[in-house]
Amino acid sequence: MAPLLEGLENDHCQSPHWGYVVSGELTVTYTDGSEEVDEGGDMFYWPPGHTIRAEEDTDFVLFSPQHEHGEVIDHIRNKMQESA
Numbered sequence: 001m002a003p004l005l006e007g008l009e010n011d012h013c014q015s016p017h018w019g020y021v022v023s024g025e026l027t028v029t030y031t032d033g034s035e036e037v038d039e040g041g042d043m044f045y046w047p048p049g050h051t052i053r054a055e056e057d058t059d060f061v062l063f064s065p066q067h068e069h070g071e072v073i074d075h076i077r078n079k080m081q082e083s084a
Contacts, residue, residue, distance in 0.1 A: 002051045004076045014048045015068035025060025 023040040031049040
C-alpha cells in the first residue's frame with residue numbers, strides 16, 4: 001500500500017479508520033515509526049498518519065469518514081492510472 005500513498009502528507013494515509021479484521025493479519029505503521037499488528041477477531045482504530053501491509057490474504061471491514069477517505073481513494077486512483 002505504501003507506494004500508492006506517496007505524495008500524501010508524510011506519504012501516509014490521512015484518514016482515520018475504525019474496523020474489524022475478519023481473517024488474516026494487517027501490520028499498521030505510523031508516522032512515528034511504531035507498528036501494530038491486527039489479526040482476525042481484532043477491532044481497531046487507525047488515526048490519520050498510517051500505512052498498512054498484509055503478508056497474506058486478509059478480510060477486514062473498514063469504516064471511515066467519507067470526505068477524508070475519499071481524498072485518499074482519489075489519490076490512490078491517480079497513482080494507479082499514472083503507473084498503467
